[in-house]
Amino acid sequence: MNEQAGRLAERAQLVGGNRMELLLFHLRGRQSYGINVFKVKEILPCPQLTNLPHHGAIVRGVASIRGETISVVDLGMAIGLPPVKSLDDSVVIVTEYNRVTQGFLVSKVDKIVNLNWKDVHPPPKATGKDNYLTAVTELNGTMIEIIDVEKVISKVHPVNERVSKGVVDDTLKLISSKYHVVVVDDSGVARNQVIRCLDEVGVQTTGLTNGLEALRYLRSIADSGKEVEDEVLMIISDIEMPEMDGYTLTTEIRSDPDLSRIQILLHTSLSGIFNEAMVKKVGANDFLAKYDADELARKVVNRINSLQQVEPA
Template identity: 80%
Template sequence: MTEQAGRLSERAQLVGGNRMELLLFHLRGRQSYGINVFKVKEIMPCPRLTNLPHHSPIVKGVANIRGETISIVDLGLAIGLPAIQESTDNVVIVTEYNRITQGFLVKKVDRIINLNWKEVHPPPAGTGKDNYLTAVTEYQGGMIEIIDVEKVISEVHPVNERISKGVIADTVKLISSSYHVVVVDDSSVARNQVIRCLEEVGVQTTGLENGKQALNYLQSIVESGKDIRDEVLMLISDIEMPEMDGYTLTTEIRSHPDLNKLDILLHTSLSGIFNEAMVKKVGADDFLAKYEADELARKVVSRIESLQTFEEVE
């Protein structure tokens, strides 16, 4: 087995068991924050930065890392805290989210911990919709806050949410409103991006925050005596979510006798060969890296067209 294959196997066992590794870091004071290790490409001392005019105020500058010019975001400033004070001890966490390589300036990196997603919970009620948290967890008597990095990135690199002309066929527009898509994502920004895209396609939507919510919702449909295929066109789910991740959600659906025919698209900021392998392992129908409105719309349109073709054959 090659070294890369070995790493993929280890990661498959970890996430397949509803587990994740969290890199802990500090922005100021004793509060610990976390980021999924799978999204971290490199950790390094803060390199020399070049200032750019007319850039977002949370961007400290750009740096050349491994031949690539990367924006370095002051993560403290980005989530509403005071700017991180300049120091030779500051660290940059180089990540890949939504097909974008991004550097985050932090005060210091602590350690990596291994958690079950069941131990990770949505932010407490009353946190407010403008917060930058997707989840929290307890570790060694302290509270770890997991930052909604997709929200931060959307403010630095806004995405085009409009669907190009011609992606949605006129025949689909006529019937799309009769279909219902369930969207699952713990990031409110990412979830709303998907919902706005689907609304442009014309389908009805239900947005949920994690796999546990989604499974309960789907089970409630079949427990009421309805056929899931008549009620839900497809499930579009993130992978990293508190309570239950997208891989475990997919596994639970495939093992349920009344849900196992549901079409599942895993839609995630984690990209690469690893996720394509996991799609096959857990039994999802498809995988799409975030976020490109036309690609997502085409997946939904294709699903509608496939059903129309099936009905015509019948």
């Protein structure tokens, strides 16, 4: 087994155990920030940047990295902080989110830490809705703020949230409103993208912020005496979430007789090859890389159509 395959196997065990690796870094000052190591392709000293006209101020320029032209965003500016003090002393974290390779300019990279998602929590309500955090955690008495990178990227690379004409036909729209989809994602931007897409399909939606919240919601339906699979068409869940990730949520659902028949679609920006293996391991029904409105809508449409074929007229 080569080094890359070995590292992949290690990460599969890590994520399957409701654990994560967090890359810690600094922007300005002593505050520590983090992003999931799974999204990081490489870390390098800031290369030469070429300015681009007609780009927002947060895009400091583009760089040629391993033959690929990548835009570099000043991550501090993107979340409302001052820019890095000096490009010469700064670092670029090259990431892959939502099928886009993106560079983030930071002042300093610290280290990688291994955490349990149980120790990672939603940001305090006092931070408000306009913050750029998906979660917070504490390490050796230091508060770590985990950045909502999908929210940052949406400012630089807006996605098309509209479903193309013909993906959802008029006949389906006549029946889709009786179906209910649960959407689970800690990023408010990503969660609302999915909900807006499903609005065009015509289904009802409930948006939740992490796996633990979703599990409690589903069990509350079961505890009320209702058949959960009759009440929920499917769950569309992110993987990386505070308190309980999507893999652990899937495992918990499959081990609960009252919930085990629910359809689960894991919807994430993590590596497709890696996730296809994990989908089989934990028992999810399907996997879809973020974000394509038409692909997502088709998954829901196909699920409705499959039920229509077996339900009595």
